[in-house]
Amino acid sequence: MSDSAPTLYEWAGGAEALERLFEEFYRRVREDEMLAPLFRRMSDDHPKHVAMWLGEVFGGPKAYTEHRGGFPAMIAQHRGRKIRPEQRQRWVQLIQEAADEVKLPDDPEFRSAFMAYVEWGSRRAMANSQPDAKPSTRETVPIWSWGAAPPGTA
Template identity: 30%
Template sequence: MGAAPSSGRPSVFDAVGGEQAFLALARAHHRRCLADPELEHPFSKLDQHPQHVERLAAYWAEVMGGPPRYSRSGADQSHVLWLHSGNGEIDDLGRRFLACFLAALDDAGVPADPELRACLRAYMEWAVADVLAYSPTDAVVPDAAPMPRWGWEGLVR
């Protein structure tokens, strides 16, 4: 279980349904991206990590208050930003990625609670903007960027 916030609500991690729910979400999202005519190419790369979906699930789970499996694997936020950096103008891919994520929430059976869905949407909008900030071909990714933490009220500082 994730850490419960001081408000008495479960963590976002727990509200989604824990690790298995994030794995289902990552799988559903990946399927949606592969079906998208623009996202299919970057999501079907042969050089993609063989456990991409599992790593994505661990990353999202950790960001949302779950166990630090992603960061314990030796990866960090700088690595995430580096993976997505230097691609040039890709704003439409960000919009498509968000749309796939929102549709995948239903595919994966994430609870339809409006507050939870709004929280997840706000996170993904923030995450897409964060990644797109490093899309210019001359972007420099900072070393040791802290893992983001997302709660019911947004980014936890």
């Protein structure tokens, strides 16, 4: 195996693949009675913004930071939303279904890294959405990688 593994962004298929993912995901969200209320004021370009976010997190261009305000702006989007555990779990379920539908890579290494971020990110979003959440001191977008199993390893 090469010393320079592709980024998760590259492995996923880049911006186009992530935009397809979030178009499908938010189509499902809009139809979901548990999640639709959380997203009723969602702009039409929200899926593209979230694709930019995940692209940056997965090692792609720093588009979210450059055009959307980076980590502090993303945290601000969750403030006061009071996300409940069952809503977070449903969010995770729908993103898994959307990933399958748009045919994101389904190799175990990628899906493990993808779902690790989905779990971590959704739990952070839920925590940051609570009324008593302390402001984050983080200034930069977290960069996610392969973890223990880079692509093509058993």
